[in-house]
Amino acid sequence: EGLSGEAYENLSAREKKLLELRARLRTTRKLNQGAVLKEAESGGKQKESRGGASKRAFEERKAKKAKQLAAQGLGPGQSYLLQSAESAEQSYQKNKKKPAPFGWEVYNQKSLYNAYKKSELRVPANSKADGIEAGSEAAVNRMVQDLEEQRERRANFKRRRKFRDETDGGINDQNASFNKKIERAYGKQTKEIKDALERGTAL
Template sequence: MSAIDASETSTSKEMTFAEKQAERMKRLRTLHNARNEARTHNHQEVVAEEARNKLPANYEAKRRQAEWLLEDQKKRDESAKEGKDYDRVKLLNVSAIEAERLERKKKKKNPDQGFSTYEQATVRQYNRLVKNMPSADMELYEQQKQKYGDAFYGGPNVIIHGMHKDRKEAVDKMVDDLEGQIAKRAKYSRRRTHNDDADIDYINERNAKFNKKLERFYGEHTAEIKQNLERGTAI
């Protein structure tokens, strides 16, 4: 009987060891899976952070502004379908103080202070052209947004060349706008008397006008430099 009891006890101990071994292996596999999951998650976070760092500083602000414009346009369309004046409906939720502040801001926006620099003139022209742009096609916007997904907003690792195809109507509008700008500039230009004795420092008529503008605004500040260059005494 003692030999049988010893055999049963040995078998019981072997089963207990096997169960412990299986439990240890199970815990080891769990730890391995957790480590791999953490490693994958950390890698994704690093990639996402690197992508965010490469974005422009005002990327989030621009995206929020675009979303606000879309929502505002959607509400405007809904008000138009209901036959309501969206501006009046919108003002119902604005206090008198806020409305007065917005009105003052609108009057001060883009004031014409005359010519200061060519950079400011370019900015004013850009703002004027943007203001005269036609209303956006929101249906097409939503279709493209669904079609391109994350690539719709672009990014440092996104190649968008060839994804968007310009419509013929949009190209025609751009051409008409450019032709209108050219016609407008032609009305304000007048041919001046050509001086045969003047120095030729231009390559065409447009460049000559540009050089005259530079001379008119900056000539007095660069006169001494030009004289030194002509005499060969410039440092």
Template structure:
């Protein structure tokens, strides 16, 4: 009886091993795939003289567009998310939407300058082309508008500094507001008398 049980157990173990097979035989493991991908990206970055933070520069246009589409589906930012890459990109898009591009002038400038897209080895590297006055004015106007908008923005304040404090905590403040709403007009004279010190004793 014991021999039969042992034989059955060993047959079961062998069958399980056959069924499962080695871990790698089903396909490459996720960790191994990630490691290989990192190595591959690392080689590409080294070849282009970039570090890991600049890995996004290897993305194609399609990959970048899919990333941005994913970002667009997310809800509005809150808290520290205001400073993340998506929000900064959205702000950039919003600002550049107002810019009018003159393609004729752009093409003219490109034809006039053989090194319009300069490389690091160019002798004219760092030399900026002449910018017309109206473009500078447009940029200044955009910056001023931005400043005005920022100055005009006002968040609703919870506390009014001019108002007298007549509560001990938030709950009490809420209760006092309710009481004031209901009975404020009836108790106004009594309040004023108490503040002036002219209230008559009973």
């Protein structure tokens, strides 16, 4: 710490040792800071090389495409005019939103349409009949029966949950299963802590 030779000699052994330790601490701190800076620089370069190369390639492809479009006399938003019918169909099929499977989303358009088709099969309609004219007794009975069946199905449309004993040790089935796995893995190590918690002597 900038002590002269005489002052250093007058220090006790403990004070000398303290000075040496401080000097070593300073040098190691400097080395660590240098290593951190070097690592940060190399990390930045690696990131740039990884992300930068793909970005450059993307920009090059974009510029090449724009040049091709300009050569054909088209603007940047008119690239679809160069597409063939087959490739356009392929990209359309690829990006087309597929309807959710029936029963997965109960009230989406596809499932409502399917439900209508099913009900049409159960209760056949007479398209030639007059709208004001009342249906025959048999047709009315069929419709009433179908409506009652629908009401019954709606009443039964509940997700069945199996009975779960509260002593399983979980807020739901998934949590109870997770707790069992944890108990298998770490039960021996945590037994003492659990016992202490139950006794109230956890501290």
